Amino acid sequence: MATLRLGDTAPDFTQDSSVGPIHFHQWAGDSWVVLFSHPADFTPVCTTELGRTAALSGEFARRGVKPIALSVDPVDKHQQWIGDINETQNTTVDFPILADADRTVSELYDLIHPNASATATVRSVFFIDPNKKVRATLTYPASTGRNFDELLRVIDSLQLTDSHKVATPADWTDGDDVVILPSLQDPAEIAQRFPKGHKAVKPYLRLTPQPNK
Known part of the structure; x- marks a missing residue:
């Protein structure tokens, strides 16, 4: 799969998740979406990131944005991990975490970068508008956690400059x-x-x- 470019349609998919099967375009509806990938469950940086996403649920909602995460572990591991996230980050994870155990979504979104890791996904973010177009992307190595102020800033800029x-x-x-x-x-x-x-x-x-x- 070629790298997704700005303006491309975000690929549709059906995949299991922590809240049941997700039919992506149907789930997204008329909302903006932030889709972000994680190298694995039970990893320290991802634990802080998912906790931060949950803590910012009101900020995402105010902007009409649905967050959705991805990890290549199965649902049962996600459920265990969510318990850890809620406990350690003092929050409640209330958004889906895709269980991409068969790498379907990782392949569609080009999240496996072999020169970085043959198995773990990179830490990518896709900003997707209500027309299902990829409007911005950010990609970090597994070792670098995201700046969530920047994620919200990008959303604010995209929505402002659209109008x-x-x-x-x-x-x-x-x-x-x-x-x-x-x-x-x-x-x-x-x-x-x-x-x-x-x-x-x-x-x-x-x-x-x-x-x-």
């Missing part, structure tokens, strides 16, 4: 100034879209307050 003709600059977080797209040149349209005004640092670099705030 307004802006882009988000370096280190942007929700509420910061944004950049007006260079393709937008009509002064009347700019004034209409950005009534708070804007600052032209350069003709191609125009900053404006975040329009949905």
Whole structure:
């Protein structure tokens, strides 16, 4: 399977999970989805990550995002691991963990990188929009846990830039100034879209307050 590229349709699949069989596109419905892979159950970094995902359930829900995890261990191991996660991270895992024991999803999403490990999945994240398109990806080695503030920041940026003709600059977080797209040149349209005004640092670099705030 070739590497998934931005704009590709996220492959559909049916796979067992900690909450029963998941028919992926049907399960996703009209929501955004964050699908993230884990090298194995009962691993320390993954335990902290799944606990953090559960702790942020309200933040994901507020953004209309469904998180779903993947590990190549079977359901019974997932259930045991969830008990450990809830105990050690003081939370309640309330999202599915795919039991990808036959590597179906790992192959579809190119999660086995043989030069890193012949068996364990890399630590990848796929941001998938309601049209089932892959909008962003992040891939870390097994040794590096994800920054969940960054995951939420990416979602905020994708959702904002889908609804307004802006882009988000370096280190942007929700509420910061944004950049007006260079393709937008009509002064009347700019004034209409950005009534708070804007600052032209350069003709191609125009900053404006975040329009949905």
